[in-house]
Amino acid sequence: MTDDLGVLETAALLRELTAGLIGAAGFGEALDRLVRITRDAVPGIDCCGFTALRAGEPVGVVASDPDRAELDDLRHGPDTPAMTAIRRREMIIAGGLDGEDRWPAWSARARALGVHGVISTPVDVDEQVIGAINLYADTPRALTPRHQLTAMLLAEHAGLLLAAARDREREADRAGRIDDKLLAEGVVGQAVGVIMTQRGCPAPEALAVLRSAASSLDIPLREVAERLVLTVSRPRDN
CATH class of the missing domain: 3.30.450.40 (GAF domain)
Incomplete structure (x- = not known):
């Protein structure tokens, strides 16, 4: 026993x-x-x-x-x-x-x-x-x-x-480096800035929103960013 x-x-x-x-x-x-x-x-x-x-x-x-x-x-x-x-x-x-x-x-x-x-x-x-x-x-x-x-x-x-x-930690570090690279790129960084302003959220959360939209629409992240930046920069009709 x-x-x-x-x-x-x-x-x-x-x-x-x-x-x-x-x-x-x-x-x-x-x-x-x-x-x-x-x-x-x-x-x-x-x-x-x-x-x-x-x-x-x-x-x-x-x-x-x-x-x-x-x-x-x-x-x-x-x-x-x-x-x-x-x-x-x-x-x-x-x-x-x-x-x-x-x-x-x-x-x-x-x-x-x-x-x-x-x-x-x-x-x-x-x-x-x-x-x-x-x-x-x-x-x-x-x-x-x-x-x-x-x-x-x-x-x-x-x-x-x-x-x-250890594998998860390395993967998180790698993902973080990728995120930093993406945020440094022009159109993605601009789109993230737009989302941060609209939602009042930090950059990682804004990038996650952008990624979620790209996944839902089944289009590349850069294209989603370009569309968002184009939308907010387009002059509005009075």
Whole structure:
């Protein structure tokens, strides 16, 4: 019965992660949701963190408990469970940090912050970003084989969801660059200015209106812009 409950808890965690991370606006928000959902959903874990590297260099740290974020931050030194997991490409477990000699300085900081056990698991996001998800327990020997299985499944699932978040972020950046280029072009920029004046809305919203009109009329965006500019610039009969 206890094992069945563990399976159900893990399945519920993965479902919640999927729902939460799919709706994230970007990679940073996805990481925030990942650590918060994991902390709240995994029994025996009172803090969760994520250490991220891009092209081999530290690029970010996210923690469900900001007061313990330094435990995931490689700027405090590379000798950490997270970095060991990333280097070895394997799960790293320390059920009790008293007498732990693999990361003496890190372990001392962890104990001072009330952390007495850790599981760090490598997460592959894409060809540029890798990281480790870190599960922390506030009591010694609280981490069990069930936590290890959960960490393994969590890392696999989170890697896929974070990769999707990175793709969405890149696509949004690309779309933003395209929008900037369009707004800089004469007739489209003029049409956007017309809509902004008529509706009292910002440029992105005005461009979205123009795009919607082009889609509805099934004609190119530039042609819609030209028609709009021509319409408003045409002299009116008295």
